[in-house]
Structures are given as structure tokens and as C-alpha cells.
Amino acid sequence: MGARFRGHNRNGLRRWVTTCRITDADPSRRVAYEVTAPLGVPLSRWQYDTAPTAEGCTVTETNWVRVPLWFIPQSS
Incomplete structure (x- = not known):
């Protein structure tokens, strides 16, 4: 844990x-x-959480947005 990587979006x-x-x-x-x-x-x-099933596994993806309000562009 603690490893870092660069994301390209x-x-x-x-x-x-x-x-x-x-x-x-x-x-x-x-x-x-x-x-x-x-x-x-x-x-x-x-x-990403995984849980075993009879057929293999299930994967649950969860995302929490943590952006501060001042960072969100305001529409005019």
C-alpha cells in the first residue's frame, strides 16, 4: 500500500x-x-471488492467523489 501511479484521463x-x-x-x-x-x-x-461465487466471483466497483466545491467549474 502507498504505491503511486499516474492516471491519464x-x-x-x-x-x-x-x-x-x-x-x-x-x-x-x-x-x-x-x-x-x-x-x-x-x-x-x-x-473494487471481490467475493467468491459458485461460478467464480463478483466484483463491486464503488466511487466516492471528494472534489472540494471550489474546484468544480460553475456554469453560467
């Missing part, structure tokens, strides 16, 4: 880079990471 012509930090790494159970924008602005947390 795009939305149409917009492209940006984020820094991600692994917060949970439990093999066969959970992996999660937190995403920050440049200057350390928190953006989100992504979590």
Missing part, C-alpha cells in the same frame, strides 16, 4: 493527468486507490 478533447495512491490491497478481496489532481487537490476514491 480524457473527455472529448480535454486531457489531464492525475496522481493515484493505493490505499487498500488485499488479494482476492479488495483493491482501492485515491485520486488527486495537480497540487494535491483530492478528486475521488475508487474501490
Whole structure:
């Protein structure tokens, strides 16, 4: 845990880079990471939980938005 990786994102012509930090790494159970924008602005947390089933496993994806209100662009 604590390992970091760079995320590359795009939305149409917009492209940006984020820094991600692994917060949970439990093999066969959970992996999660937190995403920050440049200057350390928190953006989100992504979590993937797995559970065994008779056919294999289920994966549950959860996302928490952590963006501060001042960071969200205001529409006019």
C-alpha cells in the first residue's frame, strides 16, 4: 500500500493527468486507490471488492467523489 501511479484521463478533447495512491490491497478481496489532481487537490476514491461465487466471483466497483466545491467549474 502507498504505491503511486499516474492516471491519464480524457473527455472529448480535454486531457489531464492525475496522481493515484493505493490505499487498500488485499488479494482476492479488495483493491482501492485515491485520486488527486495537480497540487494535491483530492478528486475521488475508487474501490473494487471481490467475493467468491459458485461460478467464480463478483466484483463491486464503488466511487466516492471528494472534489472540494471550489474546484468544480460553475456554469453560467
